[in-house]
Amino acid sequence: MVESKTVESKTVETRVDPHGPAQKNEREFMLDVRTQDLEVNMGPQHPATHGVMRILVRADGEICTGAQPHLGYLHRCAEKIGENVEWLQYLPYTDRYDYLAAMNNNLGYSMAVEKLMGIEIPRRALMIRTLCAELNRIGSHLIAFGTYGLDIGAFTPFLYMFREREWMMALFEKICGARLTYSYIRIGGVFNDAPPGWLSEVERFCDTFEEKWQEYVDLLMVNHIFVQRTANIGVISKAMALDFGLTGPMLRASGVDWDLRRDMPYELYAEIWKSGCFAIPLGTGERGTLGDCWDRSYVRVMEMIESIKIVRWCLGAIEPGPVIADIPKTLRVPTGEAYVGIENPRGELGHYVVSDGGKIAIRCRVRGPSFTNLAVLEELMPGVLIADTIAIIGSTDIVVGETDR
């Protein structure tokens, strides 16, 4: 034993010890183990990367010493396409970046164009848009939470969450004919009115969902193994979250009280917030440290139930009326530029559109929340255990369609 210690002492000096000097016995044991840096490609087709993304992980034994995300495998030139098709024709492309929350993408793009055009949206359309965006948020968080469990070894909750999401998608199929890429929210309103009986089915969905939601919390959120795998892992401090421009649940999990729906309200959110029906869940550090993986899951889980409250408010306040403003088939958007940011399930989805008064945009920039939220990985990964890298990637809840666009 003594011999191997002297041979390996050189390489051991540089390693990062996640436990610090406190656990001295363990460190002494590790000195005996022959180690060398190993570069491992995680992806492009790894189930835990949530899409086609590659992370180059440098590992020293069980410890990750660095990670470098490589993007672009799903780059489909969305912004270039935006400069080559007409304003209305671009709408279906917005579905394709964050395909888990396509309603929100439609909404963001429509709002940016509406801002330039100064269109007034009928109230019923606003109601349906808000309702659909919130339903879609629930669906998106179900996937985020379900696949997160799957990533770290809990297979069953994932299937339960797909059951509820299936119902949500059936609801969307009834209203617009598509299950994933809706293109339902249009510039000026929504494509068509809800079919008869649809709103009462949404209400039934809400009733069932509230019941099932408690199951998820019991099954996964407070599950001892889940807490052990996520608490104190991947801690993002407040300052770091702001520096990296994190938004959405990632930011709120670090204790920053910020939600565009309340702080820069769009659509009907000012009215809904005033009615006091929903709250903004924040990370608490209840099970570990503020801003750890558990907190990020917690914020998403709590947001689902808040979204149900917003859906219920819309169901209670909806009135008959037109669902789309009178807009021409070929849009000519006035010269100018506008930036609109909305609260997508993953954070701030920004659309920056520039028009020269013609039929086609001259710039159609998309600021995807997954893209910025992913940048924090390079900072979080060094020093964690290999098993925890999966927990950290899962907790950022990225959709590669959006990081790559």
Add this chain to the structure above:
Amino acid sequence: MDFRGIHDRLLAVAAPGLLGHDLPRPSNPADKKDKGRAGDPFVWVEPALLPAFLEVCRDDPRLAFEILVDLSAVDPSKDDPNMWVVVQLLSLSFRHRLAVKCTLPKASAALPTSTPVYRAAQWHERECAEMFGITFSGHPDPRNILLPEDWVGTPLRKDYVFPDEYHGISCK
């Protein structure tokens, strides 16, 4: 604060590189060619002083732009010799936004990196560099981010010519 308040504050603290501002305005009924401008107001900033300007925006207690939301570029037209870099800032404390714009000549598009001020700028600048051919001097990691390392051309420029093939894959 509204845009006017932010602009006054920027003048009061003598923010480095501030060149002027641009407000939306209605069309002029007397002049048919003047269609006005819709959308958001923004400020013009000198590109070489952009990081210094952003630093003031971040650190001034009454502006407090904690988050750099977006950094991208715009190529307005094929004939225009210039393009713009556009930065979107967001203040959580005061709930206001600011759009910052710089003009860069296409022939020598270069400006200093803003990564030391906001880490969020790092990936946005990498994307901007590969798509528009802008050099961000001092960038800590100037690799391509969405495009392959050997991609030829800068796709989001208006004069971009689509390639015929890439490594034997036909692009027609």
